[in-house]
């Protein structure tokens with residue numbers, strides 16, 4: 001189901017204003033994404049609340065956001081959608097370390113957009129699946145649960161549904177253990 005835009009909160013915050021009263025502040029995120037997509041899925045909306053904490057030269061931004069996405073199922077090609085929980089834990093500083101922290105410009109503006117864009121692209125599913133038992137358009141000729149595909153995709157598949165993530169890691173570890181022995 002498509003997300004209907006009704007409001008959009010700013011993603012830029014004036015730091016002195018933000019920490020005027022206290023050392024931490026809540027940042028509401030309500031972002032309708034028009035054109036952010038990968039080859040496999042399209043981001044629709046990112047929403048939730050983040051906490052910004054001022055610790056001297058650094059600002060720590062953390063929290064959980066929900067990402068709505070849609071994309072074609074890799075088996076039946078029907079458009080499917082889902083929601084991912086995106087965990088944010090990032091550091092902003094005056095002199096950022098490339099690839100590790102984000103910069104605070106001299107204007108003292110905290111711009112969440114580049115960081116959130118990065119997180120969204122990392123979180124979008126690589127192999128969307130409408131349901132775990134989707135059998136594809138021609139289940140007789142191309143069984144989706146054939147041994148070949150099962151073996152190749154089992155790990156990636158579990159990444160799709162966050163509820164399965166814990167389970168997936170466990171099974172994977174077990175498999176690895178078995179291989180070693």
Ligand SMILES: [Zn+2]
Nearest residue numbers: 073076130134
């Ligand atoms: Zn499907």
